[in-house]
Amino acid sequence: MHCSALANARRVVIDKRVANVVQAVAGIGDGATIHISGFGEAGNPTELIHALIDQGARELTVVSNNAGNGHLGLAALLEAGRVRKVICSFPRSSHAEVFIGLYRAGKIELELVPQGTLAERIRAGGAGIGAFYTPTTVGTPLAAGKEVRTINGRDYVLEYPIRADFALVKAELADRWGNLVFRMAARNFGPPMCMAADTTIVQVRRIVERGEIDPEHVVTPGIFVDRIVEVAKPISEVAVLLGKASAP
Amino acid sequence: MHCSALANARRVVIDKRVANVVQAVAGIGDGATIHISGFGEAGNPTELIHALIDQGARELTVVSNNAGNGHLGLAALLEAGRVRKVICSFPRSSHAEVFIGLYRAGKIELELVPQGTLAERIRAGGAGIGAFYTPTTVGTPLAAGKEVRTINGRDYVLEYPIRADFALVKAELADRWGNLVFRMAARNFGPPMCMAADTTIVQVRRIVERGEIDPEHVVTPGIFVDRIVEVAKPISEVAVLLGKASAP
Amino acid sequence: MSAPLTRAQMAWRVAQDIPNGAYVNLGIGMPEIVANYLPPDREVVFHCENGVLGMGPMPAAGKEDYELISAGKRPVTLVAGGAFVHSADSFAMIRGGHIDICVLGAFQVSVKGDLANWSTGEPDAVPAVGGAMDLAVGARRVFVISEHCTKQGAPKIVARCSYPLTAVGVVSTIYTDLAVIDVTNGGLLVRELIQSLDLADLQRRTGAPLSLARDWRALVAPELP
C-alpha cells in the first residue's frame, strides 16, 4: 500500500499462457493451501494435480468438494503423502478408498464443511467479505464451538472465508487475458475458487484468441486468473475408473 | 413449512409471460419495498415504473443505485409522491433534480449505502445470508451506530441483507421459464435484485423460445424470476434527457 | 391393496405432491427415483446442487457425458430452458429459499421436524455431509422419503433424534411405506395410511405420538415395476 515502486506488480504483461503444466504449477511451496475445483469427476484439474505431484510440494492443505476418486488426481496426491489436511464437504465418495484409508489410519486431517458453506466461504474469500452468517449447521454438531446469532428471529452460524495460496482449476476455453468459460456441470467450484487464491492456475481444453469469447458469455473474467495452460485432451477420471482408459 | 396443501404454490405453471406492463405490476401494494435495477440510464425498467405510477401504489420504499434522472422512470415515481424512502448509493446525479428537491424539502427519506455494500446486501438477501462483515465504511460516518469487528487484524462493519417485496428489472432476452440475459452495462443490479424479491418482474426487449438461450449463457436463471413482459422498444432515458425523444 | 408400499410406490406417492411449476431438488438415493413418477402433464424444474438447473432424464446408453452429472454423480441430461451455474450461485438458490421442495432420505425424523440423515455417529465412520444441511435449512419445504422403520424394526420417526442432526425443525411431510405424515405445530398428523393398518398399528411402529387427520385417506399406489 505504501510504495510506489511498480516493478513488482503481480501481472507484468497480460499474457497468462504458460507452455505446459510443469510451468503452470511452478512455485507451489511446502505448506501451501490449494483450492482444487471439481465435483465428482466433473471439473477436476487432473493434469495440474499430477504436475503438482511431480513438482513435489508437501504438507499441503487441500480445499475441494470431494477427496479424490480411485487413484488419480487428488486421490493420487493424497496417496503420495503430500496432503496434511483436506477441507471438503463429501470425502466419502464411492471410489474414495485412498482418503478413507488415510483418515482411518490417522494420517490426514479433515475439516468437514457443508457444500453450500464451502462454496460461500470460498466466494467470501474472493469477494473481500470478512465473515458471514449462514443458517446452515445451526443445531448440528458442525456448529460446535461456532458463534450463533439470532437475526430477525432466525439463528445463524458465523463462518469465515477460505482463501488459498493457489487455485488449480479446470475450465473449457480461455483467452490470453484469462477469461474463462466452463462446460456444463464441470463449472461447479471453478469460478469461486478462481476468485479466492493468490495465484489462480487454470487448465483449459483450448486457448482461443482474445475477443473470441463473447463478453456477455465470460463466466470468470481474466482478472481472477493468473496462469492458463492448454490440456487439449484431459484424462477422464471416470473412464479410468470404469476401465475404459488407463491412468497416465 | 408445516402444510402439505399444495394448491397455493408460488408457481402453478412455468409460463411467466404476462401480456402487458399493467398485468406485470399487478398486486404491488401500498408500503411495498421495491428493487429497481439500473445504473445511470442503463438497465432502468422505465416502462414498468410508469405502469407502477399508473397502478397507484403509495408509501413505497425504493432500492436503486441512483434516485432518478430528469422526469422519467424513477424520477417520475418520486415526482408523483409515491415514494417514502430511497435506499441508494448515489442520489446526486447530474439530472437528479426531482430527488434533490424532495430531499431538501424533507419530503423523502434517504438511506445512503455504498454501492458495493448495496449490491452485496441485495445478494445476501437473495442468497439466504443473515448478515456479513465488510471493510467498506470502517472509520467513516456511514459506519455510525454499526457493529465493528476485527477479523485477522482488519476492521469490518456488520451489514444486513436487503430484500424487497417486488423487483422491477430490465433485461434483454427471456424465455417463458424466465431465464434472462442482459445487455452490456445494463446488467448491473439486475441479477442480484432478481434473487432478492418475493416477486421478480422483468421487462425484456424480446421473449424467445425455451431453449433458445444457451444454458451456458444464462445470466439469471428462471428460478429467480416470476413475471416477464416484452417491451420491444423501451424508452431511452438519455434520449429524452438530450432532447432526442419525447417522454411517454 | 394393503401391503406396505414398495420403494417405487413411495417415490410415486411423493411425485404426486410435487405441483406444476415447482423447483425441486432430489437428494441422493431413493429421492432420485421420484423424478421417474412425475405425472406427465407436470412441468417441474429439477435442481442439482452441483450447478445443474433443469436436470432431464438419464442419457441413452453410450451418450453419457461425465461433465453433465447429477449431485449423485450419475450422467443426466439438460432440458430446454435449463441453465448451468457455479456452486456459490447454486447454493444461493438453496439457502435463499428459491427451491420449492427438497426430497431427502432420513435416518430419523423427530416430532418437531428435526432431520438426521448424514451420519450415524459411529466413531470410525468417515464423516461426509455434502449439500444435505444446506438443502434441509434452505428449501421451502422438505419432504422425507423413507421406510417407516429400520431393517431391524426400530422406528425412524422419533420423539428426539439420537443420530447427529442435519437440521432443526425443517421437515414438512414424511412419506413412508406405511403412511404420509405431516409435521405440524400440533404434532405428527397422519394424512394417509395403508389400508391394512389402523392408527394404533402405525403408532406401535412410530416413536412419537401420532394423530389422525380428520380428512385422512387410504394410502394407495398403483402397481409399479
Added chain:
Amino acid sequence: MSAPLTRAQMAWRVAQDIPNGAYVNLGIGMPEIVANYLPPDREVVFHCENGVLGMGPMPAAGKEDYELISAGKRPVTLVAGGAFVHSADSFAMIRGGHIDICVLGAFQVSVKGDLANWSTGEPDAVPAVGGAMDLAVGARRVFVISEHCTKQGAPKIVARCSYPLTAVGVVSTIYTDLAVIDVTNGGLLVRELIQSLDLADLQRRTGAPLSLARDWRALVAPELP
C-alpha cells in the same frame, strides 16, 4: 519547465506509474482522463464499477450506446478480451483486492493516508457516495490525483481530515500539480517536485510534515494540449 502541472499533465504523470498488465479503476472526474495518457505500449485493463471490465476509448460521434457506459455514465467502448458482470460481482473484484490500482480525486488526504472525497459535510448537501468507499478500501493501491491546494489556497494534504472520511489509511501516492508524494509509515515522502519549488515552498502549501526522498527527482511533464 517549472510551472505547476496542468490537469492533463497531472493525468499524464499518474499514467506513467500504471504498469503493464494492471487492472485499474479510474474514479469520476479528473481520474477519467488518466486513460488518455497511458503509454501506447502498455496493456492495461480498465474496470468500471457498474460491471464493465475492459473499458475502451470513447465511441465515435453518433456511435454512443447508453447501455455501454462508464461509472461516470459516459458512453464508452469495450476492448477485445473485455467482459460484462453484474454489480455484486463487480464489487467482489473491488472489495476482494483484485483491482491493482484505483485513481481517485480528493478533497483531503491525511498524513496517514486517510481519504476524504465524497462529502464536504455541508448541512444542506445531498449525500452521495457511489462506489468511492468500496474502491478506497478494496483496491491494492489508491492513487490520489488532485490539485495541491484548494482554489482558496488551503492545503488539501493535511494532518487530519476535517471532511467526512471515505476510508482510513488507504492512500498510497498523491499526485498533485506540484509534487508526487508517497504516504509511508514514516510519513509523507516527496518523490518528485516541480523545479520552481523547493521543499520549504512545498511545505508551506501542505498541512502535514513532508520529507524529501533521498532519490527525489524533478517533476516534469511534456507539454500537453
